[in-house]
Amino acid sequence: MAKILTSKNGTKKEVIIQKAAQLFKSKSYTAASMRELAEALGVEAPSLYNHIGSKSELLQTICFKVGNRFTEQIGIIRGGSATVIAQIEEIIRFHIQMMLENFDEVYVANHEWKHLSEPLLNDFLNIRRNYEKSLAELIETGIEKNELKKTNPYVAVLTILSAVRGIEFWHRNKKNISPQMLEDDMVNHLLNGIAQ
Amino acid sequence: MAKILTSKNGTKKEVIIQKAAQLFKSKSYTAASMRELAEALGVEAPSLYNHIGSKSELLQTICFKVGNRFTEQIGIIRGGSATVIAQIEEIIRFHIQMMLENFDEVYVANHEWKHLSEPLLNDFLNIRRNYEKSLAELIETGIEKNELKKTNPYVAVLTILSAVRGIEFWHRNKKNISPQMLEDDMVNHLLNGIAQ
DNA sequence: CCTACCGATCGGTAGG
DNA sequence: CCTACCGATCGGTAGG
Numbered sequence: 001m002a003k004i005l006t007s008k009n010g011t012k013k014e015v016i017i018q019k020a021a022q023l024f025k026s027k028s029y030t031a032a033s034m035r036e037l038a039e040a041l042g043v044e045a046p047s048l049y050n051h052i053g054s055k056s057e058l059l060q061t062i063c064f065k066v067g068n069r070f071t072e073q074i075g076i077i078r079g080g081s082a083t084v085i086a087q088i089e090e091i092i093r094f095h096i097q098m099m100l101e102n103f104d105e106v107y108v109a110n111h112e113w114k115h116l117s118e119p120l121l122n123d124f125l126n127i128r129r130n131y132e133k134s135l136a137e138l139i140e141t142g143i144e145k146n147e148l149k150k151t152n153p154y155v156a157v158l159t160i161l162s163a164v165r166g167i168e169f170w171h172r173n174k175k176n177i178s179p180q181m182l183e184d185d186m187v188n189h190l191l192n193g194i195a196q
Numbered sequence: 197m198a199k200i201l202t203s204k205n206g207t208k209k210e211v212i213i214q215k216a217a218q219l220f221k222s223k224s225y226t227a228a229s230m231r232e233l234a235e236a237l238g239v240e241a242p243s244l245y246n247h248i249g250s251k252s253e254l255l256q257t258i259c260f261k262v263g264n265r266f267t268e269q270i271g272i273i274r275g276g277s278a279t280v281i282a283q284i285e286e287i288i289r290f291h292i293q294m295m296l297e298n299f300d301e302v303y304v305a306n307h308e309w310k311h312l313s314e315p316l317l318n319d320f321l322n323i324r325r326n327y328e329k330s331l332a333e334l335i336e337t338g339i340e341k342n343e344l345k346k347t348n349p350y351v352a353v354l355t356i357l358s359a360v361r362g363i364e365f366w367h368r369n370k371k372n373i374s375p376q377m378l379e380d381d382m383v384n385h386l387l388n389g390i391a392q
Numbered sequence: 393c394c395t396a397c398c399g400a401t402c403g404g405t406a407g408g
Numbered sequence: 409c410c411t412a413c414c415g416a417t418c419g420g421t422a423g424g
Binding site for chain 1: 224226227281307310311335338342343344345347348350351352354355357358359360361362363365366373377378381382384385386387388389390391392
Binding site for chain 2: 409410411412
């Protein structure tokens with residue numbers, strides 16, 4: 001009877017994935033049921049399986065889409081000729097923008113990846129490890145070039161990635177902070193600190 | 197038949213809570229079953245209910261124990277007479293130590309609180325909001341006293357709390373980073389930045 | 393796209 | 409502390 005709306009939202013499968021990301025984010029992957037997802041889309045649960053293979057396939061699609069997008073972007077940035085500091089700033093800004101523009105999917109990739117099943121779980125962790133390694137190399141280069149203070153690259157990676165990930169706690173319009181100000185303040189904090 | 201071991205681990209209830217934190221951390225609250233918890237403790241599932249009221253009670257106990265501990269500590273630190281910078285440093289170090297010493301419970305409080313049911317969910321969020329507010333006030337004081345750069349206090353709180361929370365991704369012995377070095381590097385990064 | 397339905401698993405209780 | 413068991417809900421399939 002009811003049909004999944006697709007107007008300017010891509011294929012039906014894409015619409016399902018988008019709604020799934022929203023649901024997995026607000027209820028967590030395990031607690032979200034396929035019946036709830038179906039209801040949110042206006043159909044009965046079994047109808048979903050005409051478009052998707054399984055619940056876990058939805059999670060996989062979301063996690064790898066996000067992981068691959070970040071990997072692609074750090075390659076583009078590091079392939080450029082900007083200074084190390086400028087590249088780090090670009091990376092931080094990209095993280096913040098991704099978090100603001102693809103909130104549901106980034107949130108799910110950050111929080112629900114542990115419910116991936118092998119061998120995909122291992123693949124996902126490898127994507128993440130390689131990303132962190134690439135960022136650590138960039139920081140090492142910055143230290144060698146004397147653009148950055150001498151510090152442990154892995155702790156710096158941890159600090160930066162954790163900070164930008166925290167944007168998920170930021171609520172729009174709260175305290176009158178614009179996205180631009182959030183970006184500028186956080187970049188400045190991570191690069192220059194807050195001590196006077 | 198089997199009995200829950202309590203030797204130097206506190207009461208049986210405390211042993212159950214500790215194992216629950218471990219299980220909720222590795223499998224998530226929803227995916228972890230009471231049967232698994234019972235098995236990890238060497239008893240049958242119904243036996244658990246002689247010591248605890250329900251699964252959700254376990255989550256509540258963990259979340260509020262952690263939340264109250266942090267609230268207590270920031271009160272102690274802010275009640276002292278150290279400079280603002282020294283107090284912020286103390287707070288950062290306390291977060292890192294809590295994450296290292298009470299990993300399972302801190303992790304669960306950070307990740308699984310959303311499965312609390314009302315009105316406890318609201319109580320927990322209030323505890324967290326008040327904590328963030330207290331830290332923001334401290335930062336505002338630091339700016340007024342010219343100890344800190346002029347920056348948005350809420351963004352600074354977000355950056356600091358997110359960074360320390362990220363310690364959960366840090367694996368012991370990895371890359372030969374000692375806890376002391378981790379603490380020092382992260383405090384230095386957040387206070388002074390990494391740019392040369 | 394639906395109705396009807398399956399086997400598995402869940403949190404928790406009764407009763408001893 | 410156990411065995412036995414309950415009603416509810418889950419992901420997914422059959423068949424049209």
